[in-house]
Each structure stands twice: as structure tokens, then as C-alpha cells.
Amino acid sequence: MTELDINIIPPKQEVSTNGTATTPEPVANASVPDLKPETAKETLVNAEKESKQLHPEVRPHAFVVMPFGKKKGADNQPYDFNSIYNILIKPALEDAGFEAFRADEETSAGDILTDMFQELLLADMVICDLSIDNANAFYELGIRHALRLGTIIITQSFESVPSDLRNYYCFQYKYTPLSHEEKELYTSFEHDLHEKIAHVVRNPAETDSPVSDFLNFDHFYVKRQEEKDFVSTKGRTGWSGLFVYRGYE
Numbered sequence: 001m002t003e004l005d006i007n008i009i010p011p012k013q014e015v016s017t018n019g020t021a022t023t024p025e026p027v028a029n030a031s032v033p034d035l036k037p038e039t040a041k042e043t044l045v046n047a048e049k050e051s052k053q054l055h056p057e058v059r060p061h062a063f064v065v066m067p068f069g070k071k072k073g074a075d076n077q078p079y080d081f082n083s084i085y086n087i088l089i090k091p092a093l094e095d096a097g098f099e100a101f102r103a104d105e106e107t108s109a110g111d112i113l114t115d116m117f118q119e120l121l122l123a124d125m126v127i128c129d130l131s132i133d134n135a136n137a138f139y140e141l142g143i144r145h146a147l148r149l150g151t152i153i154i155t156q157s158f159e160s161v162p163s164d165l166r167n168y169y170c171f172q173y174k175y176t177p178l179s180h181e182e183k184e185l186y187t188s189f190e191h192d193l194h195e196k197i198a199h200v201v202r203n204p205a206e207t208d209s210p211v212s213d214f215l216n217f218d219h220f221y222v223k224r225q226e227e228k229d230f231v232s233t234k235g236r237t238g239w240s241g242l243f244v245y246r247g248y249e
Contacts, residue, residue, distance in 0.1 A: 066129035
């Protein structure tokens with residue numbers, strides 16, 4: 001067996017004023033911090049805070065189909081769609097518990113068409129603005145109608161919406177660039193949008209287009225079990241909690 005050499009270092013000695021080496025005496029009245037054990041409630045609260053930081057709340061996703069920038073309609077009047085999105089549509093969706101998204105907000109590099117198809121397939125809700133005759137908006141609306149339910153059409157004039165679509169989830173809104181009317185316009189828009197969302201939630205099997213009238217969409221629902229499990233475990237309520245359950249049973 002190998003012997004181990006252990007060096008024990010004696011405590012450091014101090015030299016007194018008379019030249020005699022002395023060993024420091026222990027401090028008798030040293031104060032020790034009073035560390036109280038964490039209560040069970042505090043432990044749960046701290047754990048919940050940490051969990052929220054690591055796992056942010058998952059909100060249902062709303063994809064907005066509409067023209068970008070300023071465009072002229074059939075009446076030759078300009079429509080500022082960026083302002084409409086930022087002042088009316090996005091805040092109203094967020095107030096309803098959704099994460100709003102528009103195609104021009106995509107920051108990562110990738111195929112624009114692939115991203116667009118993915119949104120039209122997976123988004124919990126699609127809001128489509130048909131205020132003007134825009135080919136891209138109509139094309140994306142047709143794709144969404146062919147894929148699944150959960151689409152609301154908005155417009156500033158029913159004349160721009162095909163008659164075949166007016167009797168579904170569709171409502172007319174008003175927007176002017178006058179700042180003093182902004183609050184009133186938003187209140188009206190928010191009320192109508194939330195009313196349509198509530199109807200979709202309460203009537204998950206109701207069709208939203210001629211396509212879903214013709215086809216049986218019961219087996220077309222995209223199942224997102226992870227999101228459903230999140231709702232059931234976290235007890236989320238409100239618009240988002242109701243909507244996540246829509247059609248996923």
C-alpha cells in the first residue's frame with residue numbers, strides 16, 4: 001500500500017507587540033445571517049415564475065391575409081392597409097388572445113410561398129381583408145377554404161366581396177385616417193371581430209365557405225395535441241383557451 005503524505009497547515013500566527021507569537025482567538029459574538037427556509041408557497045411561486053420565463057405562454061395563431069401598403073380600390077380611393085393592420089386588426093386579435101401575424105412580418109430567411117402555405121394550413125384563425133380586388137388575397141383565401149375551417153372575411157364594402165361569400169363569417173368595417181375617430185373605429189371593429197370569433201368557437205362544425213359546404217371537413221382538422229395538452233395542464237381560459245379546443249377533439 002502506498003503511503004500518503006498529508007501536510008497539515010497550522011493556523012496562521014500573529015506577532016504581538018512584545019514579539020511573542022500568538023494564535024488568534026475565535027470571535028465569540030460573530031453574527032451569522034438568519035437564513036429562513038423557503039416556505040412551500042414561496043417555492044411554488046418561484047417555480048412558476050421560472051417556468052413562465054422558460055416556457056412562455058402559447059397563444060393561438062391568427063394569420064392575416066391582406067394587401068400591403070397603400071392601394072387604390074375600385075372607387076379610386078386610397079386604402080392604407082398597413083395602418084388598418086396596425087391600428088385595427090392586430091390589436092383586436094391580440095385583445096382576443098391571439099398572436100397576430102402577417103406575411104411581411106416574417107424575419108427569417110426562407111421560401112415566401114412555403115411560409116404562406118404553412119400559415120394557411122396551420123393557423124388557428126385566418127382574417128382576410130377583401131376591401132379591394134386583390135388577386136393574392138383571393139388566391140390565399142381559396143387555399144385556406146380548401147384546407148380547413150376558421151376563416152373570417154372583413155371588408156370596407158360588401159360590393160368587393162363575391163356574393164357567394166357574404167353569408168358566411170363576413171363583416172363590414174370602416175376606417176379613416178382621421179386620428180380623432182381612431183378610438184371609435186377600433187371599438188366598433190373589435191366588437192364585430194370578437195363577435196365573429198365567439199360564433200366560430202361556439203359553432204365549431206359550422207361551415208365558413210362553399211367549399212366546406214360541399215366537403216366533410218371533420219377529418220381535415222389539423223390536430224395540435226401539444227397545444228391542447230398545454231391548455232389542459234395550465235388551465236388557460238378566455239378566448240385563447242376556448243379556441244384551441246375548437247375542432248381538435
